[in-house]
């Protein structure tokens with residue numbers, strides 16, 4: 468059973484509110500670094516995909532907000548929270564977290580330096596968060612029209628990427644292993660733009676088009692993507708639509724899902740023209756590569 472440490476919760480809320488002031492959408496986290504609020508659908512016999520359309524809290528990163536009132540409500544609902552998570556991939560920073568781990572015997576910082584040398588980019592001055600286990604999180608900002616997926620040790624051993632749908636433990640959070648804090652001199656920096664050469668490495672290699680989901684699996688996935696777009700708050704509408712359209716094209720249901728996605732996007736307030744152009748760029752981006760190695 469979660470114990471309640473009012474002082475830790477108050478501090479976490481204060482840090483979360485100040486992150487939100489800088490345009491970072493936050494959720495309360497428990498001591499285990501997991502979202503503090505559990506899914507309201509956890510006991511449903513046949514849970515339907517919900518990203519908050521039901522109006523309740525407990526949808527993980529989909530609860531994230533920059534509105535002080537909502538953040539206070541989230542923390543009030545989770546008085547055992549001792550930290551906060553920052554949602555990646557959202558407007559205006561389109562945050563990308565480069566998580567340099569210290570697990571095992573891999574030197575992830577050296578691996579990142581080596582990648583930088585090999586691919587001719589430099590790591591910009593940016594916010595660096597120090598983790599209690601000696602790891603580091605570099606905060607970078609991505610372009611608005613690109614969706615960076617989460618990955619674990621795909622770039623190099625010990626380097627995890629937090630992108631769309633992921634979150635970073637915010638500085639000032641207390642976990643069972645200790646407190647997260649910013650590296651000296653970096654707390655006032657804004658997340659620096661991700662170098663284009665690095666960004667290219669973070670995007671998925673063009674996936675094979677061979678996968679054709681069975682029609683009912685495709686149907687369910689399509690509904691999930693439409694719901695994901697419908698649940699967008701202002702400021703995330705285009706990002707969400709783009710993300711959903713990329714997933715649809717990657718899974719071979721893009722053309723079939725275009726009309727439902729456009730209708731959903733128009734309901735969230737985008738114009739039909741904006742929606743169609745976002746979906747078209749998702750289609751372009753996920754098209755099979757014509758480059759040869």
Ligand SMILES: [Zn+2]
Pocket residue numbers: 507508517518519520521522523526
């Ligand atoms: Zn729900």
